[in-house]
Amino acid sequence: MVLPIVVGVDGSEPSLRAVDWAADEAALRGAPLRLVYASLWERYEGGSLAEDLNKPSEQVTAEDIVRTAAQRARMRRPDIAVSTDVLPEEPEYALVREGRNACALVLGTRGRSGFVEMLLGSVSLTVAAHADCPVIVLRGSHDNQVPAGARGRIVVGVGEQATDSAALRFAVQEAKLRHATLDAVRAWRCPAHETTDHPLLAGEPARLHEQHAVEVLDKALKDAPAAVDLHRRTVEGPARRVLLDASHEADLLVVGARRNPGHLGLQLGRVAHAVLHHSACAVAVVPEQA
Known part of the structure; x- marks a missing residue:
């Protein structure tokens, strides 16, 4: 059924x-x-x-x-x-x-x-x-028209716990159905307390955090079907800002939201909450089990 x-x-x-x-x-x-x-x-x-x-x-x-x-x-x-x-x-x-x-x-x-x-x-x-x-x-267009696949691009935010992600599976399915490019985006930041003034070491903390972001992305996408036109991106900055920037070039932005059984309040993380309010394109919020 x-x-x-x-x-x-x-x-x-x-x-x-x-x-x-x-x-x-x-x-x-x-x-x-x-x-x-x-x-x-x-x-x-x-x-x-x-x-x-x-x-x-x-x-x-x-x-x-x-x-x-x-x-x-x-x-x-x-x-x-x-x-x-x-x-x-x-x-x-x-x-x-x-x-x-x-x-x-x-x-x-x-x-x-x-x-x-x-x-x-x-x-x-x-x-x-x-x-x-x-x-x-639906967000973005306010001309009362919905252009189908105008940009041919779907963006999915990849979080820290990306293994077996329902959001990623949903994004892959949408990309296949629409014959669209899928951008899998992992944001990363170097905490301020890890920076150093030494010129030979200044870039090392940032490099390690970026490398970790690459590893998280690779692990999340290791079983992605070859039929999908998949682009991997790691971007420095807060996840909210990175995904909102990406939404300007997408037809759909996909994010996960972890569900906590028994919790009665709003079960949206800061990233999902921000993109729902401010995305330039449609947003799909996909429930993830805690």
């Missing part, structure tokens, strides 16, 4: 762009597409739902929202199976639960302008932090 790709829809153009992305992804995977509207979403979004649909608020119904989304998905990809559901509950709980039986969750962001556009909504952040499946949050 092929698990569906689930999209959270709310009637806004960002959520319809998420439908476009998810429809393309479903076609690539041969998976069904499931469109879900949590009917308490307007508690977070207010009157903007009606504004985006150009209707008075009293005329905007859940059926309007899922019907419009389904029509858009079928027009974009007539060959995929599309189903819809309206769930009378809080959106973050509904979507996290939907993720238990999905191969991926896809969400849009509702940036309006200026500073607000840079930040991620609470629903998307909560879902990315708790879902059991990969969560793809």
Whole structure:
């Protein structure tokens, strides 16, 4: 049984762009597409739902929202199976639960302008932090269009514990499906206390840290399939900055997020949290077991 790709829809153009992305992804995977509207979403979004649909608020119904989304998905990809559901509950709980039986969750962001556009909504952040499946949050383009594979590049951040990484497996699969180049990036830094003023030793600590980054990357990628156009990169600097810089040349940025069973708070590390808020392209947060 092929698990569906689930999209959270709310009637806004960002959520319809998420439908476009998810429809393309479903076609690539041969998976069904499931469109879900949590009917308490307007508690977070207010009157903007009606504004985006150009209707008075009293005329905007859940059926309007899922019907419009389904029509858009079928027009974009007539060959995929599309189903819809309206769930009378809080959106973050509904979507996290939907993720238990999905191969991926896809969400849009509702940036309006200026500073607000840079930040991620609470629903998307909560879902990315708790879902059991990969969560793809669309960022970057705000022209209501989703260019499929515009750059032909996927970037994956490789962490210290990269062996058997779910994020890396997901990135490899995406690169294969899209016939895209995969950039595996490992950031490294030389702690300030390890530097020295001696001219013959000044570069030694940095060289050792860079070499360790190369070894981590090689170990993580030792079983990568030859069919993938794989590029390995070690870059000096904080992982957040390195990955955000890389996002400007990518269609998708993939990062892992370690899950700690029994922990109730947001289960996102600093890197995942930063790229969700500020990436220039779509971000996939893939759960890793602690």
